[in-house]
Amino acid sequence: MKISLSILDFDFAKLNEELTPLYPYIDYLHLDIMDGVFVPNISFGIPIIKSLRKYSDILFDTHLMIVEPEKYIESFAECGSNLITFHLEATKKVKENIQLIKRLGLKCGISINPSTKLDLLFPYLKDLDLVLIMGVNPGFGGQSFMNEVLEKMAKLKQLQDKYHYEIFVDGGINLKTISHVSNLCDTVILGSAVKKAENKIELLKQIKSTF
Numbered sequence: 001m002k003i004s005l006s007i008l009d010f011d012f013a014k015l016n017e018e019l020t021p022l023y024p025y026i027d028y029l030h031l032d033i034m035d036g037v038f039v040p041n042i043s044f045g046i047p048i049i050k051s052l053r054k055y056s057d058i059l060f061d062t063h064l065m066i067v068e069p070e071k072y073i074e075s076f077a078e079c080g081s082n083l084i085t086f087h088l089e090a091t092k093k094v095k096e097n098i099q100l101i102k103r104l105g106l107k108c109g110i111s112i113n114p115s116t117k118l119d120l121l122f123p124y125l126k127d128l129d130l131v132l133i134m135g136v137n138p139g140f141g142g143q144s145f146m147n148e149v150l151e152k153m154a155k156l157k158q159l160q161d162k163y164h165y166e167i168f169v170d171g172g173i174n175l176k177t178i179s180h181v182s183n184l185c186d187t188v189i190l191g192s193a194v195k196k197a198e199n200k201i202e203l204l205k206q207i208k209s210t211f
Contacts, residue, residue, distance in 0.1 A: 001182065001211035003204060004028035004061045004168065006191035007052075008043060015048075016055050022194070025204040028061035028083070030170070030189050033076070035066035038090045039139035046079045053080035061189075063111065063170070065138050066090060070097050077104040085109030085132050085168075089116060098127050109168065113138060118152045125163040131156055132189075135181075136171030145172025145180070153184040175203070178210050 005026045010018050019029070029052070034043040049060065062081040066072065069086040070093050076084060084101050088110050091097060101108035110124060111132035121131065133153055136143035149169075156167050166186040173181065174193035181188060190207065197203040 001185075001208070002027035002187040003207060004030040004187050004189045005194060006030040006032055006170075006189055008032045009192045009195040012044065012048070015052065019052075020055070022200060022204065023056060023058050025201055025208070026058070028059045028187070029056075030191070031060055031062045031081070033062065033064050033066055034139065038067045038087065039065045041139045046075055049076070049079045049081065059083065061085070061168075063132065064090075065111075068093075070100065073097060073100050074104065077101075077106055081106060083107040083109060083130065085111050085130065087111050087113070087138075088120060089113060094124060095127075098124065102127075109165075111138075111170070112152075114146050114149050118155055125159065125165060128163070128165045130166040130168050130187075132168040132170055133185075134171050135169055135173065135177075138171070143172055145177040147180065150180060150184065153181065157184050175206060175210075178207055182210050 003026045032043050034041045036042040059082040060080050061083045062076050064086045067090050084106050086097055098108050107129035109130035109132050113134050133149055135145045135149050168187045169181050169185045170189035173188045173190055194200050
């Protein structure tokens, strides 16, 4: 089991200072890119990723919560992303985006919102490196995990041997909810739970110990 740490709730004025001590305890840095259109919030973009890349070789897990991601995939690849995940709901060019990301030499994922039917993903599973299940409605950190997505995760787990993708889950993951998802996914995305923790490293160790 792996941990991807979202930077969304961290202090952008001192990102490197806050993140550097945590790198030994995580597997990915999760970069939530929001455009204020697909989701009701705007986060950050390419300059922040370029800046972070100067200080670490940790894997960048870039999550595009933007409409028409095909316009920006190459730019996010060039600034240091290792994985790029886009939303099924945000584009009409799903196959083309998968092909583009793979052609750029990156791992490719698709994410779906809690209300999106899982079977809409089925035509693409054979081509994906990961599926990202949203445990909250995307757009803001600090929301509570929605237990109704567990059924989707269980179904993806059943199909995993056939299609060989990894399962990521994002939103509302903390020490209380980790037990609900730990046997249904390969990577958990943590954000506000870590930021709010008095001892961030100890929390990451505790999360790891539940796997």
